[in-house]
Amino acid sequence: MAVTGMQAELTLGPIPFHWSREEKRDFYARIADEAPVATVYLGEVICSKRAPFFETEIPETAERLERGGKRVVLSSLAEVMLTRERKATADLADMDGVEIEINNAAGLLARAGRPHRVGPFMNAYNEDAIAWLARGGATHVCLPAELPGEAIAVAARAAAALGVEVEYQVFGRAPLAVSARCYHARAHGRTKDNCQFVCEEDADGMPLATRDGRPFLRVNGIQTLSESYVCLVGEAGALAKAGVGHLRLMPQAVDMVGVARAFRDCLDGRKDPAEAEAELVGLCPGTRFSNGFYHGVAGYRKIAADAAAMADR
Amino acid sequence: MTQAELVCPAGTPAALRTAVDAGADAVYCGFRNATNARNFPGLNFTPEELAEAVAYAHRGGAKVLLALNTYPPAGKTALWREAAETGARLGVDAFIVADMGVADHVARTHPGTRLHLSVQAAASSPEAIRYYCESFGVRRVVLPRILTIPEIRAIRKEIPCEIETFVFGNHGLMVEGRCSLTNYVTGQSTNMDGVCSPASDVEYVRSADGSMSSCLGGVTIDRFAPDEKAGYPTICKGRYLAPHRAEGYYAFEEPVSLNLARMLPELVAAGVHAFKIEGRQRSKSYVRSVVSAFRRAVDDIRAGVAPDLADLVALTEGQKETQGAFRTKKWR
Structure with a gap:
């Protein structure tokens, strides 16, 4: 079902990076009080070794966010292989009374048909997959970041007919790959088992540049992210119109309250997309924006608003 | 002991015949479009070619596994x-699938055909695998x-x-079915288009x-000194600069080949039913030598004889090879 920009909700995805407990606590306190986001996803999605650092804080953080009027959803791990990962996934999927987002098929087995959300790592690329997932209890699906706008619109229509809510990432580094190997540890001559949490040094991922010096990718433990931030503030209205009712902001090491406000102002018509984007550029100094995936071209590219409008017609 | 079936690549009708003649128990192949993960120019089968291929394989006692292992965009x-x-009409012996929508469709529409779960589904735990078995009747996981x-x-x-x-x-190196690196750089998606580092986007530039x-x-994936052999620009096998690695390093993995020849007996003992040889993009002569060598080794293992692995080990001699994750978790 089409929603207007004003009806579209902003969500805050799970923190992909290994921020310290204090940083996370402060971050969420500010989000709770100031960010115009409707939903916040909590939990470690990338690396099971990091999970213990914040696990005990989650109940209090969730309560804090709920007091700030946010809906809280707990996200599950993207990669599930080791015993502790299998257990964490099963335990989360078995929880009642909380909303959960599942990112691995192992979680679907444990959830056994009870209501849940489907995360971006689950590869819900099309209407048939969404229909299947809906039959298994999915109420809300976050589409893969590389899905182009044309397919998003078809998926959203199909989801609406099933009563399934649709979400798509509109801000932050694009998740490009995950691996069993930790590339952060590798960069420091270590292995995953003796990583000594070196990923903590890179709050916004470890930059990889090409050998001719062009910034290219970011390493985040087992995950590879884009160097550019996806920024679809110019496309947010079209996404809402296509039936994407939830627009996901991925936490980066920038002023995320400011980012959320810029998106909200744009959706509510208080700022036009160009103004909102200019504001976002100011909040993210030194970072290029991209929107290529949405427009069906190389993900790193930034299609200008005029060209984008032409392409959408 | 399990059967230790040999599953071999068939990028073209000629490669398929070669693999069958060399002793493949099964061959895997795909159509000439985005429905499989090796959607490369000059590779794969038309429906007519597949019809002939199925007949040829079945005459030679080999099964045909059809790869439908990409993710359709909505x-x-x-x-x-x-x-x-x-595929069902032509009598293929199994479909290799990854997408839940495709799996559900095939399970309901072609209930008589075996379903194999592609590596592209990235099922790496017993729970994930069981999910696909219970949901779609999957009979084998890659x-x-x-x-x-x-x-x-x-x-x-x-x-x-x-x-x-x-x-x-x-x-x-990346979890298969969860990698958008190629799409980030080229606009063609591994998951949706079946394309990884497409040749059409490759360029070698001499300085x-x-x-x-x-x-x-x-995008520069690697740079080679005048005396170095320039490798193909696969993003996860390139060299990059990082804050601690100013000299340029293989951030993900070196360009190595997997060769588990020495571990075949252990894999059989571990309960592996089928061994898959990668390489639908490879030549007929490559397929012939690799399949023949593995055929002899697997026959020895089946007969309870210690296999002579020298030929298999020699296949990658002089090249960089790895046993990847199979030997030790230090790989991670």
């Missing part, structure tokens, strides 16, 4: 349904190349289906100092 599922319809042999043995005990593992060929850059979509 609005384009008809292409995958047609491919399944054609395991991601990230597990050690003890881990494979443990998984085997907890799942109701057969296990197929890669034993030879290209060694992918004034004699060094050679290998580029994909205009």
